[in-house]
Amino acid sequence: MVFTTIIILIVVLIIAAIFINAFQQHRAKLEAERRAEVAKQRAVIDETENVILACNTMPISPKMMQILHTRVLNALKVLNELNPSTEVGQRIKDAEQRTQEDDAISSPADFALPENDKLIIQYIQAVKKLRILLRSEHSKGKVDTKTFIEEDKQLEKLQLKVNVETLTRRGRAAMQSNMLGSARQYFEKAVAALENQTQQDEYIVTRIATLKEWLQDIQSNLKNANAQDRARKKEEERDELDELFAPKKKW
Template sequence: MVAIIIGLIFILIIIVVVVNAIQQQKQKQEQEKRAKLAKQKAIIDENEELIVNLSNIPASPNLALILHRRSLTAAKEMKNLSPESKATSARVDELEARLNAAKDAAQSAGSRDEQFLLPDNEKQIIALLQLIKKLRVVLKSELNKGMVDPQIFSMEDKRLDSMQLKINIESLVKRGNQAYNNEMVGSARQYYEKALQTLNDHPVQSEYASQKQAEITEKLSEISSQLKSANAEDRKKRAKAEEDELDMLFQPKKKW
């Protein structure tokens, strides 16, 4: 009898352990599912922000298509993870409609003019650079997943790289001009030198780069001539001061 009781207790312990293990496994799976859903939702939210901000740069229609397709892929993954969710199914339908609309828009519109004005606000300039960097990261990620044609990636990445270079150079030149106009010649020279070095280090030497290199080199030459002239004037003044001091020292002493 005692043996039977002990056996039942042992079986009960095993059942409890097994049930706990199953519950823990279910909890783990549920946590992993929530994490995957959150990751896909974050991708969709990031794409939404990027798509809205595309209006701030001369973006190609290809970029909008890539972002819309990325969002749709993420939504479909969410639907696979949670097929019972009506909200997710509706989101998939919505994003499919958006992608189709983006395809139609891409067929009827070309690339925007690449000439755009640099914002006056420093925060806006930083925001543009951050936008371009994020877009390049997304493009590279989609290429690695096989979701972007290598030729399209190369073309779009070069466009974004060119924009990033222009924003950096125009910002540095603008700061240099402001410093020069405020007679802060040393600071102006530093901004111009940094801009020139950035252009020289860039792997792609475009017509824009050549034009800016010539323009900045001329500004640096003007500053160099101005500094030489100022130094020569300073030397003349110091020499005159020393000469006056010697004259005062060796002039005949007055008798009182």
């Protein structure tokens, strides 16, 4: 009887140990998932705030800014549920204020191409990131399809404008340095990018006309340069013939 009781106690202890271990593993798993979700939401906040910072010098619509600020706000709310703190609570209030201020913004800033290649690259990367974030919010149902299409189209136009204006600036610099071949290549790339657009707006039409005018000037200059080069070579050949058939001097 005592032996049976001991066996039962041992079995109970083993079962209890199994349950305790399983419970601890479950808690550890939940805690790991919580930490991973906290890290994820912090990454979303940091990523979006960096993009918002880059938007200060970009012609981004008030609606797009509201989408970005709402993305930060939603991430902060999730973060506060997972890891409540006074700091996060205050940031939520600030984010709510910013989303309300977005409605009061009337129009985006004018487009201005950055001064150097490094800033241009950062600008292009920011536009690409904006399109990725917009697509992500749309796939989550946070942005309606109509808004997504309109905003993505605006960002696509902005991306095109950066590309074209960068090529234009390089082409003009090449022209000033009398590197007409390089200038022509830059302008031709810009024209091709513009003509590939299915919807032609005022910017595209005007830019194509200007670029083609410059290409025509380059073509005329190259023809003149080639004509001058041919004339010079012909003159050099004539001088050689004159020298060859000139009367020999008697010594």
